[in-house]
Amino acid sequence: MPNTTRRTLLKASTVLPLSAALPAQQPPQPAKQQLPLSDFRPKSMLVVPETKIARAKFPVIDVHTHVGGVLRARPAAGKPAPVDLPQIVSWMDQLNLSLLLNLTGGYGDALARNIDGLDRKRPGRFLSCVQPDWNRLREPNYPAWQAADLARAKQAGAVGLKVLKNLGLTVREQGKTGPLVRLDDPRFDPMWDAAGKLNLPVFIHTSDPDAFFTPIDRFNERWDELGNHPDWSFYGRDFPSKPELLAARNRVIERHPKTTFVCLHVANHPENLDDVTAWLRRYPNMLVEIGARIGELGRQPRRARRFFDEFPDRILFGTDATPNGSSVPQQDLTPAMYQCYFRFLETLDEYFDYSPAEIPPQGRWRIYGIGLPDDILRKLYHDNAARLLGLPPL
Template sequence: MRIWGMMLLVGASALATGATAPERGYGEADFTKVAKFDAHVHANVNDPAFLEVARRDRFELLAINVDYPDFPPVPLQATIAHAMRASDPKHLQFATTFSMKGFGTPDWTERTIRAIDREVAKGAVAVKIWKNIGMVEKDAQGKRVFIDDPRFDGVMAHLEQRGIPLIAHQAEPKNCWLPLDQMTTENDRSYFRAHPEYYMYLHPEEPSYEALIAARDRFVAKHPKLAFDGAHMGSLEWSVDELARFLDQHPRAVVDLAARMSNLQAQSTADLDRVRNFFVKYQDRILYGTDLTDSPPDPAARAQNPPATSDFPAEADRVWRADWRYLATPLSQRVDAINADAKGLALPRGVIDKIYYKNARRFFSRVR
């Protein structure tokens, strides 16, 4: 009776002060019990084993086609996406892309719109544009093409009209413009050391990080009705404060976490509460994603970031479980990319449910 009376007193005190018990989080054992959505994978192989591990781990997938020279040609990517979606439409959706070939010619806009509509008719739920816009592509006059170029306006108006989301990979991690000894993650340091052609710090003649981000921000402001997904944390992975400013300025935009978890962990090892509070505040604007890439082996292909693996389904399972441990639980784990142990954020269940599932299901269910 004495213990029960004490419990009543504690409960009454909490009610009197307006205090509420903290929401209970998930544990590692909940990983396969919770519906999840990986909003950023590249399935360039029709691999039933990948779908099987996704089903076992309770993941739905968004396979993103992209005009990336180390991937199979875009028409082949599309064929694979169609086949995988047909085999399991419950667990796999796909995003299409478009070619920059002939950009600026009189029929480019209409031709591109027709190509997008054909893929939407086959099930595409979004369109992806890659960093080649801003970092590679030039027009017929040899001028660099940025995302805010008005010659994209007709295509973007069509996406707005049909409710088709745009996934935009613009720029690179800010580390790409920093000296090696100032980079914040080892995976970026090793990648850019091995690939100087992609390392913008060595190419000051190319557009700066700030110029690319400014063009992206002008684009989002110019198209306020567009459902915009900033891939890879909107290339603001280096600062949750900067990313918060972007989300505040563009209230319809969302971002995904693909291939930037170590950048978050670098920040949370220094200030866990800052990162955790960011997730809680912007819980409706964040999509879980990995950038897991299943491509056919090609010894001649340039190494990728993230790298290819000989056992892709096992790698997918490992990555998904490690991310769950970091986001959903308070447990620590070794993260080689930051040469440190990263403590988990232990986000509340309601926040996890949105980031891992509800946000993506809502965002990619817009197409009219």
């Protein structure tokens, strides 16, 4: 032991009897506090400018909504009165939303009801898409029937084809236990080709956030959400990995170069914009949409801005808006939800909520605006979607 230390110790021991003689009035040590994560509501102390964008700068076409749900909404005891169509149209006027695309229009009679209840009731404000009928998948003539059904849907007024994430994750050969049907199964080739020939863009959701394919544990950045909805996890069991799902989707895009694929939720991979960039460079028939992913884009504002700068003609505005309380609070169709998007896209505000929900619902972080210039904003909000849907530009 070095001399200096020994001297310090000796000196300390000499004062001990003196302090022992004093009354024991040491302040009590507070017990270490514990707080459940679910109760944690930190309030940011940051003082930075806050820009309110009540209304989008240019008329908006939202290509990703599930607004057809408004036609099925019924009053329920103990719940607020459901939002109705006139309410939605008045919010659209207030927010500068020119048109909402109802992706989940169903098929057959359901599609007809959606088109009658929305597209024909409020001409110019709503359009609807058709969906495949997976129930017929095992019928021998399914491939030809499905392709022909797209032609019938187009005749009825559908403007696109919507494919939900269930293809690849839950659609099975038999019941609930058969093998999963692969996204690039050749039985769908006539459908993808028909969509191209009929000029119906394919709006496709494949896989889910990266965190939904990793264990629900203390390292999972979406713990709150998966803790509340463990059934949203696709980790384990017989689920394909996320890279396998995305690779199957990309093979379909490559095999059908005359069909336009709008890959929803930033191609379901906003966690890695370098990957999405590589795909967009490789597949000229691929577009992306940003619905329910400003939480991802806004936590990497500089990379996101470069992404918009590189692909101003290939990114579409969407929100995944669902009227009357979707299970995902950031998608609930309200003015406040849309205003989060406008703030992210139009301002350079820092560190703000990406959703009106009290707890950030898709990961506990805040976002930064990317302040897009007018020319990109006009394309994103309106012109790219107008071109895709055969509507006039601004």
